[in-house]
Amino acid sequence: MKNLRIKAALAGVLALTLSAGGALAASAAPTPAPSLEQMWLWNPDETIVQSTDVKAWDDPVYGYPLNAGFSDYDDMFTGPADAAAVFTFFSNPGDELDSQKWLGSGFNGFNDPALKTVLTPALRPIDIDGLGMAAAKANGGIYSVGIAFTDGAGVLVKGVTFVRVNVAPGGNYTYTPTIEGTVDPEPTGDSKDIDISADVQEAPGDLTFTVPTTSVALTTSINAQKLSESTGSITGITVADTRRTADRKGWDLTQSVANFVSGANTIDKANFGVKVTKTEGAAATAAAEQVAGSATYPSPFATAGAGVSTEPNTTLNADLKLVAPAGTPAGTYTSKMTLTLVSK
Structure with a gap:
């Protein structure tokens, strides 16, 4: 019955939103945005995902603001008072607050729109849709995944709560929980930006x-x-x-x-x-x-x-x-x- 409660909490998910974004693996230099709250990942059987656990791209995982008490479902994430919508997102480090640069996203829905609360969001990468997700899975890299509180149009990001995932080529990954509103700092070093452009065409269709x-x-x-x-x-x-x-x-x-x-x-x-x-x-x-x-x-x-x-x-x-x-004459x-x- 506890797993059924998870499904009920996630029933507010309505639709996926596609976002254009680069598909290159993240470099080491970008600084991530501050996370509004702590976040850990949990398995459907109510066991915490350890930082050494290797998860597959399609393994179900859920976000929770504590590293204990997941079975009670009492604690929720809380967004800013002026947030009008909430999305799951997947991005390169440093792009968390820019919805136009997300590699993928999905509309999640509030548990209580008045209180701006979110309960156990589903965060498995295969369910987060976007133009950059296939390349992120294929190439691997370090990314941010979590929930973003936005305006009603889903464009202006008011704040984010997320964890860091280290993806191996092919999609398997480990993660670093967010503790006390921060994530582990990226290693110091040098990085070089490479601008890439492509003219994408679509067949007209019908x-x-x-x-x-x-x-x-x-x-x-x-x-x-x-x-x-x-x-x-x-x-x-x-x-x-x-x-x-x-x-x-x-x-x-x-x-x-x-x-x-x-x-x-x-x-x-x-x-x-x-x-x-x-x-x-x-x-x-x-x-x-x-x-x-x-x-x-x-x-x-x-x-x-x-x-x-x-x-x-x-x-x-x-x-x-x-x-x-009644009274209709017979006939064909x-x-x-x-x-x-x-x-x-």
């Missing part, structure tokens, strides 16, 4: 969607209310957003339905229900159900917000239901459902 069928024949039976009820489904509707980062503004998929007609007889489209479910795609959201008898068309089918998703493909299913009003009724995809 926003497309596919529907696996052009017709659906519903199956009809008499329901408990003695009404004709016809049901069916469409599975595997796929939206693919492969556009470049600057063009990925999000999208809306909408639906419209015509009245059902059989000769001179009509069933109003309000009696046709659609329930959309998402089976794949982290960035998209299925629309609210249109209930047979009170459905409204046109209406939303699914939507996705702006930004780069690690899952650019979204797969949707739709359950369909037509409930004919037909209609047309139209799905329309537009970029935001």
Whole structure:
């Protein structure tokens, strides 16, 4: 049950934020920013990570402000009073207070926004997303990892609490805890800066969607209310957003339905229900159900917000239901459902 409490404390993590930054291993000279508080790393089994322990890039670890009492979960990190957001971050030493230079970050969330407290943040490097993380893992080096308190936009850093990690090429690492608001000083010596630039290009990509069928024949039976009820489904509707980062503004998929007609007889489209479910795609959201008898068309089918998703493909299913009003003459009724995809 104690591990379940860890998961609950981390449920505020909402999304990852990508940050541009250099991918070179840190040199010895930069001076790290002061840490607001002490920080130690802990394992999920509530044992402290010792400074001699070798951790893998994907080993789960959690930050805690004490080197004892982790099982009580009573102590939290506290940010400045003017902080509006909190992120996990991974940076070169000396870049802790500059969010634009972070190698990676992730939105963490406050335990109590009013008190600016954070409980047991997850700090394993594989979960911290950014343009510099792959090179940091491959090349190794000395880095800072912890939590940063920022303004609402996640740009201006108000303060940081972190530990130092020494990464071997390939991703295994040891760490130095932060004690009394400081980290072990870097060795003295000389360093030379090398400016590196690269023109990065992205393929234009596209926003497309596919529907696996052009017709659906519903199956009809008499329901408990003695009404004709016809049901069916469409599975595997796929939206693919492969556009470049600057063009990925999000999208809306909408639906419209015509009245059902059989000769001179009509069933109003309000009696046709659609329930959309998402089976794949982290960035998209299925629309609210249109209930047979009170459905409204046109209406939303699914939507996705702006930004780069690690899952650019979204797969949707739709359950369909037509409930004919009492007294509707028997017959084969037909209609047309139209799905329309537009970029935001």
